[in-house]
Amino acid sequence: MPIIKKVSGLDYEDFDVAFSPERIDPVNSNWKLKNTPKIVSGSNRRSLNRAKAFYGKFIDVIIECESIEEAETAKLLENSFRFVNISFINEISILCHKLGIDVNHVIKAASTKPYGFMPFYPGVGVGGHCIPVDPLYLSNTARRVGAPTRFIDLANQVNHEMPGYFVELAESVLGNLTSKKILVIGVSYKPNISDVRESPVVALISQLKQKGAVVSWHDDLVKELNGEKSVKLSSNFDLAILATPHEYLDLEMLGKVQILDTRGTT
Amino acid sequence: MPIIKKVSGLDYEDFDVAFSPERIDPVNSNWKLKNTPKIVSGSNRRSLNRAKAFYGKFIDVIIECESIEEAETAKLLENSFRFVNISFINEISILCHKLGIDVNHVIKAASTKPYGFMPFYPGVGVGGHCIPVDPLYLSNTARRVGAPTRFIDLANQVNHEMPGYFVELAESVLGNLTSKKILVIGVSYKPNISDVRESPVVALISQLKQKGAVVSWHDDLVKELNGEKSVKLSSNFDLAILATPHEYLDLEMLGKVQILDTRGTT
Numbered sequence: 001m002p003i004i005k006k007v008s009g010l011d012y013e014d015f016d017v018a019f020s021p022e023r024i025d026p027v028n029s030n031w032k033l034k035n036t037p038k039i040v041s042g043s044n045r046r047s048l049n050r051a052k053a054f055y056g057k058f059i060d061v062i063i064e065c066e067s068i069e070e071a072e073t074a075k076l077l078e079n080s081f082r083f084v085n086i087s088f089i090n091e092i093s094i095l096c097h098k099l100g101i102d103v104n105h106v107i108k109a110a111s112t113k114p115y116g117f118m119p120f121y122p123g124v125g126v127g128g129h130c131i132p133v134d135p136l137y138l139s140n141t142a143r144r145v146g147a148p149t150r151f152i153d154l155a156n157q158v159n160h161e162m163p164g165y166f167v168e169l170a171e172s173v174l175g176n177l178t179s180k181k182i183l184v185i186g187v188s189y190k191p192n193i194s195d196v197r198e199s200p201v202v203a204l205i206s207q208l209k210q211k212g213a214v215v216s217w218h219d220d221l222v223k224e225l226n227g228e229k230s231v232k233l234s235s236n237f238d239l240a241i242l243a244t245p246h247e248y249l250d251l252e253m254l255g256k257v258q259i260l261d262t263r264g265t266t
Numbered sequence: 267m268p269i270i271k272k273v274s275g276l277d278y279e280d281f282d283v284a285f286s287p288e289r290i291d292p293v294n295s296n297w298k299l300k301n302t303p304k305i306v307s308g309s310n311r312r313s314l315n316r317a318k319a320f321y322g323k324f325i326d327v328i329i330e331c332e333s334i335e336e337a338e339t340a341k342l343l344e345n346s347f348r349f350v351n352i353s354f355i356n357e358i359s360i361l362c363h364k365l366g367i368d369v370n371h372v373i374k375a376a377s378t379k380p381y382g383f384m385p386f387y388p389g390v391g392v393g394g395h396c397i398p399v400d401p402l403y404l405s406n407t408a409r410r411v412g413a414p415t416r417f418i419d420l421a422n423q424v425n426h427e428m429p430g431y432f433v434e435l436a437e438s439v440l441g442n443l444t445s446k447k448i449l450v451i452g453v454s455y456k457p458n459i460s461d462v463r464e465s466p467v468v469a470l471i472s473q474l475k476q477k478g479a480v481v482s483w484h485d486d487l488v489k490e491l492n493g494e495k496s497v498k499l500s501s502n503f504d505l506a507i508l509a510t511p512h513e514y515l516d517l518e519m520l521g522k523v524q525i526l527d528t529r530g531t532t
Binding site for chain 2: 023025028030031035036037039061063065066067069070071073074075077078080081082084085087088091092094095096097098099100101102105106107109110112113114115116117118138141142145146147149150151154158
């Protein structure tokens with residue numbers, strides 16, 4: 001808004017700015033653009049009404065926020081909530097592994113509580129263009145005003161540690177990784193999409209290589225990543241790491257290759 | 267079980283131990299004992315079946331866990347999830363206050379997201395006999411096995427800091443608290459119950475007193491706490507801190523006393 005004001009020579013009252021945060025969840029078949037309530041806000045009442053009129057044409061429910069700041073903070077809260085909770089369950093998952101307890105059984109049991117609980121699932125980490133990114137804007141502002149969001153900072157820390165944890169698990173299976181042939185399966189940040197932005201699997205591959213492993217990856221949805229191409233599933237590996245379990249995968253093609261399942265879904 | 271074995275002289279196979287974690291939420295009118303699914307586990311198949319038969323007499327849905335460890339971890343996950351998320355929203359609340367944004371508006375807006383979000387609400391902290399206590403068992407075990415649950419530890423830290431935050435807010439309203447007359451309203455750990463176990467309001471009162479304030483408290487449900495009695499709501503105070511907003515409260519009896527609302531409910 002200050003830039004528009006400066007460039008145009010207009011006062012703030014003379015132009016309208018609306019803000020409506022995105023709530024798209026790729027591959028969510030229940031909640032699409034149309035039936036997901038849309039938060040809108042404006043620089044003044046007129047902007048807000050114009051935004052409502054616009055989005056009201058193709059979205060069922062419009063939610064007004066009193067200010068642009070409230071609307072943006074709501075979005076950042078939504079994403080930070082997921083970031084914190086996915087990282088939290090990853091930490092619990094590491095603990096359960098050490099204790100010899102199946103974390104997915106634990107989550108399944110806890111999920112039978114009909115109130116006050118929402119399940120999140122462990123994996124190589126949080127990826128995508130929203131969850132591991134947006135909360136850091138809030139965290140940055142928080143540090144600047146002297147009210148640090150330590151939960152977001154910890155989520156970020158745990159998220160960056162997760163690929164290294166799975167490298168350690170690979171070492172616990174194979175010993176020294178030098179020259180070991182490892183196949184990483186699924187490189188997008190979540191199942192059934194091709195999006196590799198901020199995918200933690202990229203860090204997993206890179207860290208396995210740093211340990212001397214000969215790393216290939218398979219993902220029919222992605223096909224190319226950092227100049228490398230997807231390879232076929234086969235039995236020609238010392239270890240397969242199931243990072244992102246796309247539904248199309250047929251793991252029987254791995255034959256007797258041992259699978260390190262980062263999500264415990266197999 | 268080792269104690270029973272030792273005292274009785276029996277082998278583990280010769281006696282049955284069942285374990286079923288509690289899921290009671292006081293004042294929850296939707297989810298009572300009967301309609302809240304009950305997790306059961308046993309030291310062997312026979313114990314499990316006996317526990318199922320017992321609880322099945324008066325509870326609608328029985329959920330089997332494969333081991334006592336799984337059942338207990340599920341309970342600890344449920345409680346730790348709440349502990350982490352309430353502490354997280356408390357941190358967000360402090361940030362919003364600094365930014366001049368109404369956190370309750372933000373939570374209300376975020377809650378219109380129909381998936382992937384669950385609202386939690388800020389306050390003086392987490393209390394009661396479960397949420398601030400049970401996660402620390404898990405955290406203690408986690409440290410012992412070298413897989414620290416940093417989210418739980420941070421939740422505990424934030425929880426202990428919250429009363430001090432509201433003391434600072436009181437100071438920002440009144441200046442030096444010495445000899446200031448402060449009324450703390452609601453001392454139980456959540457609204458509409460009399461339970462003061464682990465109530466963060468106890469720490470709030472104690473820390474206000476350390477600053478020299480003359481602190482009284484009002485709570486018709488509690489009436490006596492650490493040898494002190496509930497006082498009536500009146501206009502005879504420099505500041506009222508609404509800590510636990512019971513439904514019965516009539517804040518108009520405070521006249522023109524300024525209210526510091528820890529939950530933003532007024």
